[in-house]
Structures are given as C-alpha cells and as structure tokens.
Amino acid sequence: MKHSWYSFLIILLIFSCESAPEKNTMEDFIYADSDFVLTINNLDNFKSNTGNNNFIESLSKTEHYKTFTETLNFLNQIKSQQPFYINLFKDQKDSLTYSFVTKLTDSVFTLDSLKITREPYQLKGLAVEKVNIDKQIIYVSKQGDLLIGSNNTSHLEDLFNGNTKNASVKKIIQTQDKDASFSVYLNNGSLKHIFKNTTIPFKTLTNNLTFDTEVSQNELVLTGITKATDSSSLINVFKNTLPQDNQLAQITPSNSDGFLSITFNEFSVFKDNLDRFNTVDTITKNTTLFDNIIEFGELYTDTTSVVVLNTIDVIATKEALLSEQEKIEDFRGVNLYKFSKPDLFKEQLKPFITLDKATKYCIINQFIIFASNTDALENVIINYQNQTTLNDRPYYKDISAGLSSQSSILQVLNPTNLEQLVTSNLNTKQDLDFSKYKSSAFQFIYDGDFAHFNAIIKQSKNTVAENSITEIFNIKLDNDVLNTPQFVKNYRTKQQNIIVQDVTNKLYLITNDGKILWKKQLHGPVLGRIEQIDMYKNGRLQYAFATPNRVYVLDRNGNDVKPFPMKFSDQITQPLSVFDYDKRKKYRLFVTQGKNVLLYDGRGKKVKGFNFKSAKEDFNSQPQHIRIGRKDYLVFKTEHKLYILDRRGKTRVTPKTNLNYSNQPVFDYNSDFITTTKEGKLATITTKGAVSVMDKNLTDNNSLVSTTKTLVSQSNNLLNIKDHTLELDFGTYTPAQLFLIDNKIYISTTDKQTQKVLLYDSNGVLQDNFPVYGTSAIDLKNIDKDSNLEFVTKGENNSILVYKIN
Incomplete structure (x- = not known):
C-alpha cells in the first residue's frame, strides 16, 4: 500500500x-x-x-x-x-x-x-x-x-x-x-558542564546559550551568543571589563591536558563582580599580588594543576612577593621558591581556580607560575625553554586561527579531557576515541550585556612526509554515486568546490573541506562535464549542463537561473557544449539532439544566423570549438563524416578522404585536427583538408586526449604518452585523462577492477606513491590556498574521496 x-x-x-x-x-x-x-x-x-x-x-x-x-x-x-x-x-x-x-x-x-x-x-x-x-x-x-x-x-x-x-x-x-x-x-539546565572544572556547572554560568553550527567532515565550528539577566550568573563577573589577549598558551606545556584562561582590563572591577557572585565580603583577605594582572588561569595535567598569573608590571608583582623569597632550587636558570598561602587562589578566584595546594612558584618573563610540587614547575620550564608549548604546536595554531585573539574566557582541552566532557554530559561510560582532536577550544567574549561564544572541535592534520599522498576527506552521499565527481570554481574564495550526482539524479555541491552546501533534484542524469559561465558578466559563475530532456543553468546556491531549465521534447544525446569564442563572456550553448544541433546564447535565446541544419546521421561526440591561428573551427562528427565549420555553420574545411570515425573527440594537435577511427587508427586532417591515417596498434575500444603538443592514446592495457608506450597490468581502465597545471602535464587512468588510480607525467613516469585507492576517473586541480595538488575520485558505491599530493 x-x-x-x-x-x-x-x-x-x-x-x-x-x-x-x-x-x-x-x-x-x-x-x-x-x-x-x-x-x-x-x-x-x-x-x-x-x-x-x-x-x-x-x-x-x-x-x-x-x-x-x-x-x-x-x-x-x-x-x-x-x-x-x-x-x-x-x-x-x-x-x-x-x-x-x-x-x-x-x-x-x-x-x-x-x-x-x-x-x-x-x-x-x-x-x-x-x-x-x-x-x-x-x-x-x-x-x-x-x-x-x-x-x-x-x-x-x-x-x-x-x-x-x-x-x-x-x-x-x-x-x-x-x-x-x-x-x-x-x-541553562540542558548541560551539566561546559568546562573541565566541574565546580562551574553550565546552569551557574549563564541563563541560556545559542550558537550556529558549521559542519564539515573533520570539524565543528560553533558561533553564537549568551546572555544572563542577573548577577547570579557567572558570565556577568566580566561586566564593565574588556577582554585581553589570551597568552597562557605561551606557557602551557604541550603534554598538558589543556588550560583555562580568564582575562580583563582591570582586576579590581573583575574582583568586585566576582565577590558579589560569591557573596564574599570584599574587605576580607585583600592582596596586592593581583593588582597588575590582566590574565590568570589554570593549566591542567592528569594529576594536578598549575596556576598562572600574567602581569603587565612584573616588577610590581615581584614586590608583592617579597615575603615569599625562600628559594628551593635553581632549575635550568630559573629560581623555584616556596609559597606560604596554598589556598589563596582557590579562595580568591573561585570557582575558576581549583588548586588549593599552591606551595611553590617560579617566574618566567611576565608569567608567575604556582604549583603544588616542583615537578609541575619543572615541566613548564622545560617545555617553555624547548619551545614545545601549546603555542608552538601546529594543531593549536590551526584552531586558534579560527578564534578571537581576545576573550574573557578561553578553555583549551586535549583529547582525553574532551572525551571526559562529552561522556559527562551524555552520562555514558562508552569509550569515545577523540585521539585525533589534539586541541579543542571554547571561548566567551563579554560585550556589554551579553557575551559572544565560539568553539572549535577539529581533527588535527597529520604531519605528512614530502611527496606523500593523504586522504583529506571521504564524503558519503545519500545514494550511490552516478558520475565522476569534478571540481568547479568557487568564485568567492577563488578555490574549488566539488560537484557530483547520485543515482537518484540528485546533484550535490560540496566544499573543499567536505561540507555539503546544497542538493538539487534533477530530471535525469547529467550528460558529460558541468561547465561554468558568467551569464551576467559580473564575476559570479553559474553551472551549465544538460540532461536528456533539459538544459540547466544554476546559480551558486543551486537555484535555477531564468529562463532555465529549458525543456525539450526530443532527447538530448550529447553533453552541452559551451563556447566563448573571444573570451568576452558572449556564450554559445550547443544542444545536440541526434543529428540536429540547436544553438542558444547565454540567456537561453536562440542564436540567429547559424546556418547548419542537420547531419545525415546522429552525432557520435559533442560539438567542439578549436582555434588554430586566428581562425575558429566548429567541429561536429558522425560515424561517417567530419564537419569542420565556421561560426555561422558554413563549411570551412572539407576532409578529402572519408573515414569511419570513432566516438572520440577531435583535438588540435600541431595545428592539425586529430581523432581516431573505429578501427583504432589515428586520423589527422589539416586545415586544407588533407587526411592521413596512422596505425598505432589501437583496438576499436580506444580513447584519445591531447594538447597542442602532447598526444595520449589508450586501448585495453596499453597507454601511449607521446612516444612512450606503457604496458599496464590487465584490467578495466577508465579513458585516459590529461591535465595541464602550471605548465606541467599529468595523465591519469583508473583500473576499476583493482580499484587503483594511476598518475603519470608527460614522460610516462608514474608519480610517487601511486597507485592509490579509487574506483572512478579523477579530477585534478589545486583546490585550496596551498601549493599542493588535490584530486577527487569515487570511493565506495556511495562515497567520494579527496586526496592531497604533498
């Protein structure tokens, strides 16, 4: 039913x-x-x-x-x-x-x-x-x-x-x-804790919190605000203060569990607010130790914690410690002293500080560091002097790039403490593997009567060896992948996105970090590659392509651009060809229906003056535009005839010999036209119409791709790159592809039987660390801000893979 x-x-x-x-x-x-x-x-x-x-x-x-x-x-x-x-x-x-x-x-x-x-x-x-x-x-x-x-x-x-x-x-x-x-x-009652410090329950921190979430495969980015209506919420202890640079990462050992940093521009204002929150008499136990600090915090380890004060006047702060000058030892040129007020920080700075046995301290630059034992202090000194603090670690730099440099509260956690925070809130004893999340951060930035909230939970990038290949992400679609994924330009970022279709004809646009931006249900499979056009000549690119009964033009959000999609009662039999003859964004869209070709401009209007009517038989490849010298050539091909026309559809070159042509495209090679015959021979046609045929020992199941100087042909397990013939392992190979990137040529094919992607240079040399896993042809480009190339291929039936070539 x-x-x-x-x-x-x-x-x-x-x-x-x-x-x-x-x-x-x-x-x-x-x-x-x-x-x-x-x-x-x-x-x-x-x-x-x-x-x-x-x-x-x-x-x-x-x-x-x-x-x-x-x-x-x-x-x-x-x-x-x-x-x-x-x-x-x-x-x-x-x-x-x-x-x-x-x-x-x-x-x-x-x-x-x-x-x-x-x-x-x-x-x-x-x-x-x-x-x-x-x-x-x-x-x-x-x-x-x-x-x-x-x-x-x-x-x-x-x-x-x-x-x-x-x-x-x-x-x-x-x-x-x-x-x-x-x-x-x-x-405020929805979470137990947002901090490692369990003496700060979420319901004590604020009344509510809202945040927007950006999701990619390896990262969660949270951005929002929180607002508390009265002084009983801890967030309001920052009222009338200004956040400062969070500098505790400079002193936090990379082998720590993380840290909590608290900043303000005036400690006295902050302390008055904190005392009201704690309902403490502000007269009791006043100390000058805190007068010149703009940041304090706690560094966490698995056994204890360390309290750090960041002062803007280290001389004045040292003077406040004149009565605490009993030296314990000298460690690597840093003096360690006894401290006689072990419960001072927990008492004065609760609930932010939990350490109640601060019996020793040392001074490193503007940082005053307190701990319960010398081992903890020595660990801080060692990591600082060896430049192995969190601030020196690439994974911390990676997440801090996405945070504000100034915040009232900044918490950074290692994988173990992130797991503890999650399991506590979910009330579970389930083991969760967060080992790849080397550093996660949560911050609040007080601003007037509310606070901004940011958080980053991100997998750390593995250190990669030179010339290695790393998988960036693996994205699962809702259904099996239908066609070869391809890169498309993101005109806003000047980088590349990924576009792909599944077997239900749903089209996906995916960012280069693995976030699905949109999906678009289409009426049929996309024919060939998707082209990009600048319809309005304003730098904003649209996606143009054909399905068996429609021609689509979509904007960056996946919305139809009027008057598209154009509907056709007769079937479209070849991919949409898009030509921009003079690179002036005056587009011509060629729609092939059997032996007929229809011509439209970039706005979907029929172009007048194109005089080619139809062929005698169906075209076996899509229309092509080739420019040789100063002349434009439109090339249409059927099994028995090659049409070489001018822009108006009139014959410009007539081949002097008839051949039986394959379904391979026609290329400009050494200023001639080149393609293959059904028998697997190379056919060259000059601009004067002279025809020559060369036997390259190709079978009838052949493929051809070329630049003006580099010719690549393939049949079965033989791959010919210029004058180099490579005998590949027996298998089922995708048609060879040629990529020209930064004046270097790459040739790729994929053995679908053994699921191996191969990549060669123009001399037929297999590139380092290939083959790699993949089940379809690839697309190869530099898709992000670094100088390394990436490629995309199909993985499992419903997934696509993106690799980086380091």
Missing part, C-alpha cells in the same frame, strides 16, 4: 481549527522551557552533513545519542526545503518529549514507510491527526501555513492554547544565522 504525506496534508486542510490568532509564525511555537531548541535551515543538508561528520559519528555509539536519533526518526520520512524548529525536553517521567514546527508552503513531504497508520484525533477543539510511523506515534495539526507536531498530546495542546511566554527566547533565536548548517538554543 502506498502512503503519501500529501494525502495527509489534504486531510488536515479540510479540518477547521480554532487556535490563538496571535500564533501565526514559526517562532510562536518555540517552547520556552525546552532544554534544547534545534533550528534546521535545510533538513536534507542537515542529515548529510551531520552524517558525514567524524565527531558526531563518534557520538553515535552512545545510548544517549541513539535515544535521541530514534526519537527523531520521523525526520527521515520528511523532505522539506523549509526551516524546522524542534523543541526537546524531558517530561516529569524523564521521557524525551519533542515538538516541531515548519511551513507547509512549498514543502514536499513523503512518508515512505509501509508500516504507517493514520487516524483523526480530537484535542479540545483542535483538529489533529495521529500518525503511526514504524511504531512511532506523532500528533500533527496546522495553524495557517504552519505544520506543528509532537509526540505528546498535552504538550501539543499547550503549544496551541497555552501561554508559552517565549518572547525572550524568540529574540535570542532570531539572532541565529539562517545560512548555518543548523543552530542550537540551550537552556
């Missing part, structure tokens, strides 16, 4: 529903007492990007995560381009309750499960439908153009009829970025 969400919506539309008239926006159905509010801007991309993220994949092993995903399993049955709000909280029975709201307009919903029942359900005048999807029951209703649902009838009724008092929550959520992968709102 087939079920569709569309029929369900029809049922909803015929119901009459009386609801509070003021609740007519999606934000009106945000539940203020939710533990979490999840904002999904694009549900399809959300599923793909979270499914491809390694950190989230690690969490999927936990029971908490499994419960969460099972509860929201109904999302797998919904396909919508509209934003979603999902409220999540624990009810009085400690069961996970949720509700959601989205717009009906322009939404497409499908219920694919065969195990589904539907029935009307009445709630105090509210028209509801009870839907059972694979034994999961949800209750749904509508308000205007909104669809609202929940797994709890009481909660659903409250959303419609109750006073949710969510004005403040709505205001915060309205700050979320509509272009983010997804956004999260957290109430």
Whole structure:
C-alpha cells in the first residue's frame, strides 16, 4: 500500500481549527522551557552533513545519542526545503518529549514507510491527526501555513492554547544565522558542564546559550551568543571589563591536558563582580599580588594543576612577593621558591581556580607560575625553554586561527579531557576515541550585556612526509554515486568546490573541506562535464549542463537561473557544449539532439544566423570549438563524416578522404585536427583538408586526449604518452585523462577492477606513491590556498574521496 504525506496534508486542510490568532509564525511555537531548541535551515543538508561528520559519528555509539536519533526518526520520512524548529525536553517521567514546527508552503513531504497508520484525533477543539510511523506515534495539526507536531498530546495542546511566554527566547533565536548548517538554543539546565572544572556547572554560568553550527567532515565550528539577566550568573563577573589577549598558551606545556584562561582590563572591577557572585565580603583577605594582572588561569595535567598569573608590571608583582623569597632550587636558570598561602587562589578566584595546594612558584618573563610540587614547575620550564608549548604546536595554531585573539574566557582541552566532557554530559561510560582532536577550544567574549561564544572541535592534520599522498576527506552521499565527481570554481574564495550526482539524479555541491552546501533534484542524469559561465558578466559563475530532456543553468546556491531549465521534447544525446569564442563572456550553448544541433546564447535565446541544419546521421561526440591561428573551427562528427565549420555553420574545411570515425573527440594537435577511427587508427586532417591515417596498434575500444603538443592514446592495457608506450597490468581502465597545471602535464587512468588510480607525467613516469585507492576517473586541480595538488575520485558505491599530493 502506498502512503503519501500529501494525502495527509489534504486531510488536515479540510479540518477547521480554532487556535490563538496571535500564533501565526514559526517562532510562536518555540517552547520556552525546552532544554534544547534545534533550528534546521535545510533538513536534507542537515542529515548529510551531520552524517558525514567524524565527531558526531563518534557520538553515535552512545545510548544517549541513539535515544535521541530514534526519537527523531520521523525526520527521515520528511523532505522539506523549509526551516524546522524542534523543541526537546524531558517530561516529569524523564521521557524525551519533542515538538516541531515548519511551513507547509512549498514543502514536499513523503512518508515512505509501509508500516504507517493514520487516524483523526480530537484535542479540545483542535483538529489533529495521529500518525503511526514504524511504531512511532506523532500528533500533527496546522495553524495557517504552519505544520506543528509532537509526540505528546498535552504538550501539543499547550503549544496551541497555552501561554508559552517565549518572547525572550524568540529574540535570542532570531539572532541565529539562517545560512548555518543548523543552530542550537540551550537552556541553562540542558548541560551539566561546559568546562573541565566541574565546580562551574553550565546552569551557574549563564541563563541560556545559542550558537550556529558549521559542519564539515573533520570539524565543528560553533558561533553564537549568551546572555544572563542577573548577577547570579557567572558570565556577568566580566561586566564593565574588556577582554585581553589570551597568552597562557605561551606557557602551557604541550603534554598538558589543556588550560583555562580568564582575562580583563582591570582586576579590581573583575574582583568586585566576582565577590558579589560569591557573596564574599570584599574587605576580607585583600592582596596586592593581583593588582597588575590582566590574565590568570589554570593549566591542567592528569594529576594536578598549575596556576598562572600574567602581569603587565612584573616588577610590581615581584614586590608583592617579597615575603615569599625562600628559594628551593635553581632549575635550568630559573629560581623555584616556596609559597606560604596554598589556598589563596582557590579562595580568591573561585570557582575558576581549583588548586588549593599552591606551595611553590617560579617566574618566567611576565608569567608567575604556582604549583603544588616542583615537578609541575619543572615541566613548564622545560617545555617553555624547548619551545614545545601549546603555542608552538601546529594543531593549536590551526584552531586558534579560527578564534578571537581576545576573550574573557578561553578553555583549551586535549583529547582525553574532551572525551571526559562529552561522556559527562551524555552520562555514558562508552569509550569515545577523540585521539585525533589534539586541541579543542571554547571561548566567551563579554560585550556589554551579553557575551559572544565560539568553539572549535577539529581533527588535527597529520604531519605528512614530502611527496606523500593523504586522504583529506571521504564524503558519503545519500545514494550511490552516478558520475565522476569534478571540481568547479568557487568564485568567492577563488578555490574549488566539488560537484557530483547520485543515482537518484540528485546533484550535490560540496566544499573543499567536505561540507555539503546544497542538493538539487534533477530530471535525469547529467550528460558529460558541468561547465561554468558568467551569464551576467559580473564575476559570479553559474553551472551549465544538460540532461536528456533539459538544459540547466544554476546559480551558486543551486537555484535555477531564468529562463532555465529549458525543456525539450526530443532527447538530448550529447553533453552541452559551451563556447566563448573571444573570451568576452558572449556564450554559445550547443544542444545536440541526434543529428540536429540547436544553438542558444547565454540567456537561453536562440542564436540567429547559424546556418547548419542537420547531419545525415546522429552525432557520435559533442560539438567542439578549436582555434588554430586566428581562425575558429566548429567541429561536429558522425560515424561517417567530419564537419569542420565556421561560426555561422558554413563549411570551412572539407576532409578529402572519408573515414569511419570513432566516438572520440577531435583535438588540435600541431595545428592539425586529430581523432581516431573505429578501427583504432589515428586520423589527422589539416586545415586544407588533407587526411592521413596512422596505425598505432589501437583496438576499436580506444580513447584519445591531447594538447597542442602532447598526444595520449589508450586501448585495453596499453597507454601511449607521446612516444612512450606503457604496458599496464590487465584490467578495466577508465579513458585516459590529461591535465595541464602550471605548465606541467599529468595523465591519469583508473583500473576499476583493482580499484587503483594511476598518475603519470608527460614522460610516462608514474608519480610517487601511486597507485592509490579509487574506483572512478579523477579530477585534478589545486583546490585550496596551498601549493599542493588535490584530486577527487569515487570511493565506495556511495562515497567520494579527496586526496592531497604533498
């Protein structure tokens, strides 16, 4: 039995529903007492990007995560381009309750499960439908153009009829970025801890937190704000202070578990705020030790911690320590002293500092370092002098590049402490492998009456040897890969993105760090390569291509550019050819239908004055544009005839000998036209029409690719590169490809049988560390800011791989 969400919506539309008239926006159905509010801007991309993220994949092993995903399993049955709000909280029975709201307009919903029942359900005048999807029951209703649902009838009724008092929550959520992968709102009771220091529970820190999330395969970047309404929240101890540069990484050993850094411009203001928070008499135990500091913090190890003060006047701070000058030893030229106030920092700087046995200290430049034993101090000295602090580590530099250099609170954690933080919040004993996350950071930047929040959880790049090949990422599509992935230019970043299609004809655009930007459902498979054009001559590139019955032009967001797509009743039989004769962005789009060619300009209008009507038989390759000298040649080819025309479609060259041509393209080689015959011979045609044929021992299953000076031919396991003939292992090879990058030529082919990608130079020399794993032809370019080349290929049936050649 087939079920569709569309029929369900029809049922909803015929119901009459009386609801509070003021609740007519999606934000009106945000539940203020939710533990979490999840904002999904694009549900399809959300599923793909979270499914491809390694950190989230690690969490999927936990029971908490499994419960969460099972509860929201109904999302797998919904396909919508509209934003979603999902409220999540624990009810009085400690069961996970949720509700959601989205717009009906322009939404497409499908219920694919065969195990589904539907029935009307009445709630105090509210028209509801009870839907059972694979034994999961949800209750749904509508308000205007909104669809609202929940797994709890009481909660659903409250959303419609109750006073949710969510004005403040709505205001915060309205700050979320509509272009983010997804956004999260957290109430102060939703997390246990956000710091390693468990004496700072999340509910003590602030009232709420919202952040936008950018997701790629190896990285999570969180950006948002938090606001607390009263002095009982710890974040407000930074009121009337200015954040400073966080410098503790300069003194933190790379073998530490991380650090917590606290900054301010005036300690006295900060201390007054902190004392009010701690309800401490500001007169008690005043000390001049802190007068000139702009930063303090704690460095963590697996057995103890170290307290660091960062002073702007080291002489004055030393004077405050005149009574603490009993020397213990000299270690590598640094004096170690006794300290007589072991509980000073925990008492004066709680809850930020936990060390209560600060019995020793030393001074390194502007840093005053306190610890409970000399081993901890010596470890700091060794790493500082050996330049092996966190600040010297590339993985820390990598994450700090994405953070603000000045913050009120900065916490940096190593893999072990990141795992402890996650397992504590998820209440699990599951072992999570975060070993690749060498350094993760969380920061708050106080600004007026709120604070900015940033966090980076990122896999560290492995140190790679010169000439090695490393896999950058492996992205899974929703379905099996249909065609060869290719690189396309990102006109904004001047780098490269990846475009690929799956077997359901869904087109994906993916960034060069593995984030799926959008998906576009097409009416058929893409023919050949996707071209890029600048339709409006403003530097913004569009994607142009053909499927069997349409010609598409898409903008950078995957939206159709009018008047495209152009629909054709007769089948398009060759890839779309796009020519820009004079490099003036005056595009010509050639559409091939059997033996006919239709010509359009870049705006989709038919071009007048093109006089070529049709061939006598179907074209066996796509139209080509070749420029030799100052003349343009349009080349069309059938099995028995080669048409070499001018721009208006008139014959410019007539071959003097008829041949049986293969389906291989025609190339400009040494200022002649070259292709192959069905018999596997090389056919050369001069601009005067003279024809010569050369036997290169190719079979009828041959391929050809060429630049003006380098010719590459291939048949079976023989690969000819200029004058070099390479006898490859027997296998099933993709047609050889030729890449000209920075005046160097590369030739690639892939053995689909053994799943090996091969890459040669123009002299037939196999490049270092090849072959590598891959199951399709490749695309090769420099896709990012460094000087190394990358290539993309198909991996498993539903995945694509990107490699870097170091």
